[in-house]
Amino acid sequence: EPEVTQTPSHQVTQMGQEVILRCVPISNHLYFYWYRQILGQKVEFLVSFYNNEISEKSEIFDDQFSVERPDGSNFTLKIRSTKLEDSAMYFCASRLLGRAPYEQYFGPGTRLTVT
Amino acid sequence: AQSVTQPDIHITVSEGASLELRCNYSYGATPYLFWYVQSPGQGLQLLLKYFSGDTLVQGIKGFEAEFKRSQSSFNLRKPSVHWSDAAEYFCAVEGFGNEKLTFGTGTRLTIIP
Numbered sequence: 001e002p003e004v005t006q007t008p009s010h011q012v013t014q015m016g017q018e019v020i021l022r023c024v025p026i027s028n029h030l031y032f033y034w035y036r037q038i039l040g041q042k043v044e045f046l047v048s049f050y051n052n053e054i055s056e057k058s059e060i061f062d063d064q065f066s067v068e069r070p071d072g073s074n075f076t077l078k079i080r081s082t083k084l085e086d087s088a089m090y091f092c093a094s095r096l097l098g099r100a101p102y103e104q105y106f107g108p109g110t111r112l113t114v115t
Numbered sequence: 116a117q118s119v120t121q122p123d124i125h126i127t128v129s130e131g132a133s134l135e136l137r138c139n140y141s142y143g144a145t146p147y148l149f150w151y152v153q154s155p156g157q158g159l160q161l162l163l164k165y166f167s168g169d170t171l172v173q174g175i176k177g178f179e180a181e182f183k184r185s186q187s188s189f190n191l192r193k194p195s196v197h198w199s200d201a202a203e204y205f206c207a208v209e210g211f212g213n214e215k216l217t218f219g220t221g222t223r224l225t226i227i228p
Contacts, residue, residue: 108157
């Protein structure tokens with residue numbers, strides 16, 4: 001069964017550094033998402049992406065964040081200058097295009113630790 | 116704006132006993148509803164979903180959920196839990212034309228022998 005993959009599984013970085021989290025969505029999916037889950041808290045929507053542009057973003061997704069689909073398979077989340085509060089599990093998700101509410105398929109997540 | 120409430124932070128159930136996890140949502144119309152499960156250190160796996168039609172939906176691993184419009188609820192049930200069901204369970208809602216999922220705070224399920 002096709003699945004969403006994410007790399008790395010765990011990233012440790014120092015405050016102020018840039019990080020790029022990578023995702024490979026399911027191949028025929030056209031909508032892509034990033035969510036995050038701070039330890040012990042609920043999963044929160046960050047951004048959705050379709051047709052090479054952001055469809056919607058949350059208040060969390062400020063100028064420090066950016067997303068990109070650099071090629072036909074990868075979908076990346078970049079945090080330009082990490083803060084301690086960016087420490088969280090980051091989940092990538094993808095879904096088919098269509099009017100019906102197709103389910104979102106989630107990757108296993110990247111745990112980001114900012115020290 | 117859509118929102119989800121899961122009133123139970125932690126539930127402990129004996130193996131073989133029945134289970135019901137509560138979920139209430141707030142949305143102006145009929146939403147799309149989902150239950151996801153997260154095992155420790157793992158990603159989110161979809162258990163079941165409700166879009167329309169029959170209000171009792173069946174999912175994987177023997178789970179089912181019932182949509183009750185009058186109560187704005189979408190409670191998850193299982194007649195007999197197994198030790199492998201121990202995990203965190205998240206209810207989520209997606210509004211029509213609104214692609215993002217809004218999650219509840221989750222319910223941690225512990226199974227005791």
